[in-house]
Amino acid sequence: xxxxxxxxxxxxxxxxxxxxxxxxxxxxxxxxxxxxxxxxxxxxxxxxxxxxxxxxxxxxxxxxxxxxxxxxxxxxxxxxxxxxxxxxxxxxxxxxxxxxxxxxxxxxxxxxxxxxx
Amino acid sequence: xxxxxxxxxxxxxxxxxxxxxxxxxxxxxxxxxxxxxxxxxxxxxxxxxxxxxxxxxxxxxxxxxxxxxxxxxxxxxxxxxxxxxxxxxxxxxxxxxxxxxxxxxxxxxxxxx
Numbered sequence: 412x413x414x415x416x417x418x419x420x421x422x423x424x425x426x427x428x429x430x431x432x433x434x435x436x437x438x439x440x441x442x443x444x445x446x447x448x449x450x451x452x453x454x455x456x457x458x459x460x461x462x463x464x465x466x467x468x469x470x471x472x473x474x475x476x477x478x479x480x481x482x483x484x485x486x487x488x489x490x491x492x493x494x495x496x497x498x499x500x501x502x503x504x505x506x507x508x509x510x511x512x513x514x515x516x517x518x519x520x521x522x523x524x525x526x527x528x
Numbered sequence: 529x530x531x532x533x534x535x536x537x538x539x540x541x542x543x544x545x546x547x548x549x550x551x552x553x554x555x556x557x558x559x560x561x562x563x564x565x566x567x568x569x570x571x572x573x574x575x576x577x578x579x580x581x582x583x584x585x586x587x588x589x590x591x592x593x594x595x596x597x598x599x600x601x602x603x604x605x606x607x608x609x610x611x612x613x614x615x616x617x618x619x620x621x622x623x624x625x626x627x628x629x630x631x632x633x634x635x636x637x638x639x640x641x
Binding site for chain 1: 561571573578619621623628629630632633
């Protein structure tokens with residue numbers, strides 16, 4: 412079964428440094444998402460992306476964050492100047508369609524654990 | 529407002545006991561989907577079930593069953609004859625018209641031998 416892959420599985424970065432988290436969505440999927448889960452807390456939506464544009468973003472997704480689909484396969488999340496509170500698990504997800512008429516769930520990657528020192 | 533509430537933060541049971549995880553949601557949408565995900569200690573999110581708002585039939589899959597009641601805005605999850613491997617955090621989530629998943633706080637289930 413096709414799956415969403417995320418690299419690296421664990422990223423350790425010094426505070427203030429830039430970090431790029433990478434995701435390869437399922438190949439025929441058109442909608443892409445990033446979610447964040449601070450340790451011990453719930454999974455929170457960050458951003459959705461379709462047709463090379465951000466569809467929706469949460470309050471968490473401020474100017475320090477950006478997303479990009481640099482080629483036909485990768486979907487990246489960049490944090491420009493990391494803060495201690497950015498330490499979390501970051502999940503990428505993709506779906507074939509969206510909206511309430513979609514009958515496909517979002518497929519999640521295994522996550523990247525980001526640790527800011 | 530869109531919201532998912534899982535009031536049980538932690539549940540501990542002994543193997544072979546049945547356990548029900550509660551989920552209550554809020555939405556003004558008439559069409560929506562509800563999900564359950566399992567997050568084992570390794571951290572990944574494992575999809576368990578999707579339910580759409582027009583289908584209130586209960587569903588059973590092996591030891592897992594789900595009770596969707598629109599009248600009470602609840603989508604509860606029952607594990608029958610629990611096993612140690614069921615130990616995980618379980619998340620209920622609401623999928624809205626915008627296409628994003630709104631997760632509850634999660635219930636940490638601990639099944640002891």
